[in-house]
Amino acid sequence: MLIRSQMSYEAAARASNDKKAFVKATSLMVKNMVNSMAKRLEISNLYGRTNLAKIDTFTGLSATAAELDIAAAHWASGIWAGSEGMRLDCIDTATHSGSSTLLNGSDAVIITAVDLSARKLTVSSSNAALNAIQNAVAAGAYLIPRGSLNNDVFGLDRIVSNTGSLYNIDASQYALWKGNVVDNNDVALSFAKILNALARAVERGLDEDVVCMLSPKTWANISTDQAALRRYDDSYKGAKLENGAVEYSFFGQNGRIDIVSSIYAKEGECFIFPPKLLKRIGAMDISFKMPGRPQEEFFLELTSNAGYELRAYTDQTLFAEAPAKLVKIENIRNS
Numbered sequence: 001m002l003i004r005s006q007m008s009y010e011a012a013a014r015a016s017n018d019k020k021a022f023v024k025a026t027s028l029m030v031k032n033m034v035n036s037m038a039k040r041l042e043i044s045n046l047y048g049r050t051n052l053a054k055i056d057t058f059t060g061l062s063a064t065a066a067e068l069d070i071a072a073a074h075w076a077s078g079i080w081a082g083s084e085g086m087r088l089d090c091i092d093t094a095t096h097s098g099s100s101t102l103l104n105g106s107d108a109v110i111i112t113a114v115d116l117s118a119r120k121l122t123v124s125s126s127n128a129a130l131n132a133i134q135n136a137v138a139a140g141a142y143l144i145p146r147g148s149l150n151n152d153v154f155g156l157d158r159i160v161s162n163t164g165s166l167y168n169i170d171a172s173q174y175a176l177w178k179g180n181v182v183d184n185n186d187v188a189l190s191f192a193k194i195l196n197a198l199a200r201a202v203e204r205g206l207d208e209d210v211v212c213m214l215s216p217k218t219w220a221n222i223s224t225d226q227a228a229l230r231r232y233d234d235s236y237k238g239a240k241l242e243n244g245a246v247e248y249s250f251f252g253q254n255g256r257i258d259i260v261s262s263i264y265a266k267e268g269e270c271f272i273f274p275p276k277l278l279k280r281i282g283a284m285d286i287s288f289k290m291p292g293r294p295q296e297e298f299f300l301e302l303t304s305n306a307g308y309e310l311r312a313y314t315d316q317t318l319f320a321e322a323p324a325k326l327v328k329i330e331n332i333r334n335s
Contacts, residue, residue, distance in 0.1 A: 001037060001040065001041070001313070001314050001315070002311060002312070002313050003033050003036060003037050003311065003312050003313075004309055004310070004311050005029050005032070005033055005309070005310050005311075006302065006305070006307050006308065006309045006310075007025070007026070007029065007307055007308050007309075007310070008306060008307040009306045009307055009308075010306075011025055011307075012025070012307070012308060026310070029310065030288070030310070033310070033312050034286065034312065037286055037312055037314065038286070039078075040145075041286075041314070041316075042264055043079055043145075043264055044145075044148075044152055044153045044155055045153065045155050045156060045280070045318045046155050046156050046157060046262075046264055046265070046271075047079075047155045047156075047157050047158075047264075048148075048152040048153040048154055048155030048157075048158060048318070049095060049096045049150075049152055049153070049154050049155060049158040050094060050095050050096070050155060050157045050158045050161070051091070051094055051095070051142035051143060051144050052076075052079055052088075052142075052143045052144060052145070053070045053074045053075060053076075053079070053080075053142070053143045053266075054070070054071065054074040054094070054140065054141070054142050054143075055068050055069070055070065055090075055133070055137050055141045055142070055143065056069045056070055056071040056074070056137075057069040057137070058133065058134045058137045058141075060122075061130060061131075061134060063127050064124050064125065064126065064127055064130070065112070065122065065123065065124045065130075066122075066123055066125075066130050066133075066134070067120055067121070067122050067123075068120065068121045068122075068123060068143075069118075069119065069120050070119045070120070070121065071119070071268075072119065072217075072267050072268065072334070073266065073267060073268025073269075073331070073332070073333075074266055074267075074268065075119045075266060075267050076215065076263065076264050076265055076266045076267070077116050077216070077263055078262070078263025078264040079264055080111075080114050080116065080121065081114070081116060081263070082114075083111050083114055084111055084112065084113065084114060085110065085111065085112075086110070086111045086145075087108040087109070087110055087145075087146035088108070088109040088110070088111065088123070088143050088144065088145065088146055089102055089103075089104055089108070089109065089143075089144050089145070089146050089147070089148070089149060090102075090103040090104050090109055090129075090133050090136075090141050090142065090143055090144070091103060091141075091142050091144060091149060092136050092139065092140060092141060092142070093140070093142065094140065094142055095158060095161075096144070096148075096149055096150045096152070096158075097150075098150070100149060100150075102149060103129070103132045103133050103136050103141060104125055104126075104129035104130075104132065104133060105128070105129055105132070107125050107126040107128070107129040108125065108146050109123050109124075109125045109129065109133070109143075109146075110123060110124050110125065111123055112124050153316075153317040153318055154166065154167075154317065154318065155318060156271055156273065156278075156318065156320075156326070157269075157271070157328065159179060159318070159320045159323055159326065160179030160180070160181065160271065160273075160320075160323060160326040160327065160328045161179060161181055161328060162177075162178065162179065162323065163178060166323070167319070171323070175204075175324070176204065176205070176322065176323070176324040177323055177324070178323060178324060179323045179324065179326040179327070179328065180197070180200040180201050180204070180324070180326065180327045180328070181327075181328045181330060182196075182197040182200060182327065182328070182329045182330070183330060183331050184329050184330065184331045184332045184333075185331060186331050186332075186333045187332075187333055188221050188332070188333055188334065188335055189214065189218050189221060189222065189270060189329065189332045190221075190222070191222070191250070193329070194212055194257070194259075194270075194272070194329070195252050195253075197272065197327050197329050198210070198252055198253070198254060198257070198272055198327060199253065200327060201254070201272070201324065201325050201326065201327050202252075202253045202254050204324040204325065205322070205324060205325060206254045206274065206324075206325040207254055207255065208254060208255060208274035208276055208277065208325070209254070209255045209256040209257070209258070209274065209275075209276075210254060210255070210256070210257055210258070210272050210273060210274045210275075211257075211258050211259075211260055211272070211273060211274075211275055212257055212258065212259045212260070212270060212271075212272045213260055213261075213262050213265055213270065213271045213272075213273075214259070214260075214261065214262070214265055214269075214270040214271075214332075215261070215262070215263075215265045215266060215267045215269070215270075215334075216261050216263060217267045217334040218261075218265075218267065218270060218332055218334055219259075219261040220334070221334055221335060222248065222259060223248075254274075257272075267332070267334055268330060268331060268332045268333070269328065269329065269330050269332065270328070270329040270330075270332060271326070271327070271328055271329075272326070272327035272328075272329070273320075273325075273326050273327070274325055277320060277321045277322050277325060278318065278319070278320055278321075279318075279319045279321070280316050280317070280318060280319075281316065281317060281319045282314075282315045282316030282317055283315040283316070284313065284314055284315045284316070285314055285316060286312060286313075286314045287312065287313060287314065288310065288311070288312050291313065291315075297310075298310060298311035298312065298313065
């Protein structure tokens with residue numbers, strides 16, 4: 001993954017005589033680059049090789065624009081917040097495969113507006129691409145990052161839901177290479193349901209502490225459930241009542257369970273995993289250094305423009321040592 005930003009000679013010249021001025025001129029650009037790449041990695045490590053969202057309804061079609069409505073279960077606000085200008089592809093399968101069809105062909109689908117409260121994306125593309133997407137919505141049309149078809153990391157969602165070959169090991173032949181997917185039957189998630197789902201992994205060897213990662217909407221339901229279960233002892237003070245938490249922790253058959261909220265988790269899904277058994281592996285973490293040249297920064301002079309280019313680069317993927325110890329709860333309904 002590579003991200004590039006540019007600075008004009010003029011901006012560099014104004015900052016060149018003062019170290020503080022140079023730091024001020026470049027710090028915002030560097031910070032934005034790191035944040036952008038970190039967000040993209042977070043999304044890939046969660047939904048790489050599956051999809052960012054399923055299109056629920058397709059409306060407002062004009063010659064080169066349309067509105068895409070996303071159902072609550074498939075919506076993650078963190079993925080789409082600030083995504084104006086983001087380039088997408090649309091495929092006809094929920095996961096990437098050799099049989100997936102790129103519905104928009106060679107024409108990128110570009111986000112022009114985002115309505116977070118209505119879960120609506122306004123997009124532009126060619127008329128042919130938009131018509132092809134509209135025709136496929138009833139059967140299933142899924143959004144993925146532009147150019148990522150069969151060319152992204154295997155994210156947590158793909159790893160836990162895999163039933164075929166992953167890392168050249170076939171889950172249909174080796175049961176411990178297959179994760180646990182639990183249907184929540186379109187009802188609210190609760191502590192009891194988390195424990196019941198987690199029992200699937202415990203039966204297959206899970207005895208480590210885990211993280212239960214869910215959407216902010218599901219977090220609100222879990223908080224209500226926790227408050228209803230709370231009991232007060234002699235430490236209770238009538239003058240002051242404190243309740244709530246940033247993170248909930250409790251113990252199950254496996255050990256400690258930390259429940260955390262993520263804006264990148266879809267509202268209808270929840271992931272449970274032991275952090276010690278997930279690793280980021282690869283050639284290079286996020287860096288502004290040239291690969292193979294640790295002392296040389298990625299600050300290049302532009303060949304046809306009056307300015308400089310700064311680059312950040314990474315080469316990594318997510319690896320799960322024991323997919324049988326992973327759990328995905330799907331079909332969650334939030335009140």
